[in-house]
Every structure is written in structure tokens, then in C-alpha cells.
Amino acid sequence: MIRPHHTFIRFSMSTLYQKVAKDIAQDIEQGVYLTGQKVPSVRSLSKVKAVSISTITQAYALLEDQGYLSAKPQSGYYVKDGANDPVMPPPISKGSEPEVVKKNDIISMMLNAVHQDSLINFGAAIAHESLMPQHALQTHINKVSRFHSKQVFNYLFSPGLESLRRQIATRMRNVGVKCHPDDIIITHGCSEALNLCLRTTTQPGDIIAVESPCYYGFLQLAGLLGLKVIEIPTDAQKGISIDALTLALKQWPIRLIAVSARYSNPTGAAIDSRKQKQLFDLAQKYDVKILEDDIYGELGFDQSLNTVIKTFDTDGRVMHCSSFSKTLSPGLRVGWCISGEHHDDIIQEQTYSSFSPSSLSQYALSSYLESGHYDKHLRKTRALCKQNVDAITQLVKQFFPAGTRISQPRGGFIIWLALPEKTDVMAMQRSALKEGINMAPGAMFSNTGEFDHYIRLNCAIPIDGQVNQAVKTLGRVASENLILA
Numbered sequence: 001m002i003r004p005h006h007t008f009i010r011f012s013m014s015t016l017y018q019k020v021a022k023d024i025a026q027d028i029e030q031g032v033y034l035t036g037q038k039v040p041s042v043r044s045l046s047k048v049k050a051v052s053i054s055t056i057t058q059a060y061a062l063l064e065d066q067g068y069l070s071a072k073p074q075s076g077y078y079v080k081d082g083a084n085d086p087v088m089p090p091p092i093s094k095g096s097e098p099e100v101v102k103k104n105d106i107i108s109m110m111l112n113a114v115h116q117d118s119l120i121n122f123g124a125a126i127a128h129e130s131l132m133p134q135h136a137l138q139t140h141i142n143k144v145s146r147f148h149s150k151q152v153f154n155y156l157f158s159p160g161l162e163s164l165r166r167q168i169a170t171r172m173r174n175v176g177v178k179c180h181p182d183d184i185i186i187t188h189g190c191s192e193a194l195n196l197c198l199r200t201t202t203q204p205g206d207i208i209a210v211e212s213p214c215y216y217g218f219l220q221l222a223g224l225l226g227l228k229v230i231e232i233p234t235d236a237q238k239g240i241s242i243d244a245l246t247l248a249l250k251q252w253p254i255r256l257i258a259v260s261a262r263y264s265n266p267t268g269a270a271i272d273s274r275k276q277k278q279l280f281d282l283a284q285k286y287d288v289k290i291l292e293d294d295i296y297g298e299l300g301f302d303q304s305l306n307t308v309i310k311t312f313d314t315d316g317r318v319m320h321c322s323s324f325s326k327t328l329s330p331g332l333r334v335g336w337c338i339s340g341e342h343h344d345d346i347i348q349e350q351t352y353s354s355f356s357p358s359s360l361s362q363y364a365l366s367s368y369l370e371s372g373h374y375d376k377h378l379r380k381t382r383a384l385c386k387q388n389v390d391a392i393t394q395l396v397k398q399f400f401p402a403g404t405r406i407s408q409p410r411g412g413f414i415i416w417l418a419l420p421e422k423t424d425v426m427a428m429q430r431s432a433l434k435e436g437i438n439m440a441p442g443a444m445f446s447n448t449g450e451f452d453h454y455i456r457l458n459c460a461i462p463i464d465g466q467v468n469q470a471v472k473t474l475g476r477v478a479s480e481n482l483i484l485a
């Protein structure tokens, strides 16, 4: 489907007034203008910035929408209450003892809502179609089905299309992973990569360590495989606690550590390179595997984190998984794993379960990557993700109950909110759905109960008046579901 033109423009233009608005927003956040203070008049700022009066008027209107300013008739614009309060990230989590997981109902409620087009999707972490290069992908699908018809309509056995594996191997150089195309297995999304890696390295009853909170799909998968999950205290900014992990490794026969170094789901936490190396050294010391999920890796806002845990792998114990679902298309279902010492076992497992993902998708993505447009697309997408995360953060600050804490991701497009502890998030979810809004309850991301008053919001949607209103509604619904015992 061709996307509506207006939506594309909203996402792709960074116009002069948006740049001016961004500068002023930064000044407000850094305390240059304080709460209640009047900002320069439209006329004087237009002189200072050497731009037109209408540019400043538009910039101020945008800042008003985003909750930074309020207009007083006949007087001017003032910094809104709370606009320059620092954003407080959620606190470090507490972790758990090993447990079996069950969260199906909550997850189904969130996922079933995804296909209702009328709902605003703050729920599933799916980038809106206007963030994906759909038109380019269509062109490549047409091209390969015409020029490679014999291959795209045939099986393509594991480990998958060589030219695609070569492109991925080249991209892995960007994060210091020197791998050969033959080290890569193409999978049916990152989900199959995680599934194959877990299946080949664990037995039912084994204990695996995860971040707390972590990606719900991973918890469900562990449950299906009969694994016990131990949740490790995790900082919403800096990721898993090495001290807590070390204690857990001493105490429990942990088989595998599942972790995302780049922009964890749901916190957006990033593990810096020094800590990535510590993690690898720890895994080596206790002889455990690492399952690294890097699905948001290419969506870092400032691109300063240019290693992954796999970069430090000297003995093949790190299984690195990712996909194009967050950057190009979740529907094409193309992911991969670089699984080190388990490579051959995984090929076998895949061959006897699914053979390999769709040939058409693999050919189309290989052709798209060869066209050289992916990096440009990523640059644009990263900027848009950052812009949206900032905008929704401001709206949450403005409209959510006092005391709400908000993550500050360094990449990806989700934010993680700790609401006041007495918030009944499941009741909030039901009310929100009735008001046409989907969101992800925090309970999905952990087995401990610690995050039952948290929610995750997807920010990869076009920010318009309707979305502004939806955040306001969610804030109201959160207040209405505060249990006043």
C-alpha cells in the first residue's frame, strides 16, 4: 500500500521552524529559560535568529503543542510548568529467583489490538509504515520476482542467500565483528534466530539469566522451551548490573545470559563497550553462553556505541541475533544469527524445522541493500526516532500524573514509564483501548510483579494533533486508575 503523502512529509521534513523550536526546547531543558518565564517575543526572536516572523510563530506553536510553552493572550509565550524539570529515569530493578513464565493474556490483548487500524499504536513496538522505505522495497520485490523468478519461487535452504549474508557480514564490520558470510544464518525474523539459538544450547529445566525487565517474546519463548528464567537487576540507562549477574552466576547453575547491549526492549538501555567486554569475560569465567539480541542496534541516536558483545567474542560463545524488522519491514520476516560454535547445529535445527525463510524476501532485501540506500534510510530513521521519543517524552511530562518516571533511551523508538506505584495498569489498559489507544503494560516484560505499574510506549508513529490528544488521554486514564486506598 502506498502511504498517505501527508504522513510522509510530517516524518521526513526537518524545516526551519522545527530547527528553531528544537533550539528553544534545548534552552528550556538546560534552564536558560525557567518555568513561568516569558520567552522572547516573536518579533525580537525573528530578528535575533534572522528568520521570518511566521517561522517563529510556527516554532512557538509547535513548542506549545509539545508542552514546553503556554500562550497568554496579548502577552506572549511563557515556559510551562514542569517543562524544564529533569526527566527522571525509572529506578534500577530488583531481579528475581529462577521462575517459569506465564503472561499470555496480557500479551494477546496488546497484540490483538495491533491490527485495528483505528487504534493509536503506543502498544506494539512497530515502526509506522511512513518510517519504512515501502516504495523502494516494492520496487526490489518486483525486480527480483522478474529477474530471479526461478530462484524466488523455489526453496532456499539454510543458511540462506549468500549475497544477503555477504551484505550482513560487511555491515557487522561497523561494530568491529569480523565474520565471514558463511558464519551467518538467515532466519525468519529475529524471533526464529532467538528460538534456534535457545533450542540448540539449552534443555528443559535449565536456568537462563535475563535483564529485568526484558523483551516479553523472549520470556514466552523460554517458557515454551521449559526453561527457568532468573531476572537480573538492570538499570534503565546502563543496562544489566554486572555485580548482580556475578552473584547470580556464583549462586545458580546458569546456562545462558540473554541480553541486548544496544537499546534494550523495553528500557532502551545501552551497555557501553567497557561493560560489554566485562560481560563477555564473566561469561567466559563461568563458562556460560551469551545470547545477544541486537534488533534495535542500528537505531542508535548518536552512533557513539560502535561495538556489540559479539565484538569481544574470542571463543564463539556469543550468539548474536538481529533482523530488519525494526528498520525495513517486520512483514518480510528476515533476520539472522551469527552463532559461533553452534553454527552447524543451528543449520540442522533450521533445516528440519523450516528449511529457511522466504526466498522472495531474501532476494528482495539483498537487492535493496546492494542499491546502497540503506545507510541513508537509517540516518533519516534515527533522526525521526529521536525526534519522536523527545516529543512524546515532553507530552508525558506534561500530561501524566506527578511522579511518573521516564526512560531516556539512546536508541530505538520505545520509552519505558514508571507510573505512581498504585496505578492499576491493567484497568488503565482496558480504559485506554475503549478510548482508541493501545499501550504495553509493564507486567509483560517481567515475571516479578515489580513492573506492574509500568508501561511501555511505542514512539514510532507520526506525531500529530491526534497523538498529542492520545497522550493527554492516557495521562488522564492513568490518573483515573490510581488506587486511592
Ligand SMILES: Cc1ncc(COP(=O)(O)O)c(C=O)c1O
Pocket (backbone or CB within 6 Å): 125, 188, 189, 190, 191, 192, 215, 217, 265, 293, 295, 322, 323, 324, 325, 330, 334, 335
Ligand atoms: C528485542 C526484540 N527481539 C526480537 C523481536 C522479534 O523480532 P522479529 O520481528 O524480527 O522476529 C522483537 C520484536 O519486537 C524485539 O523487540
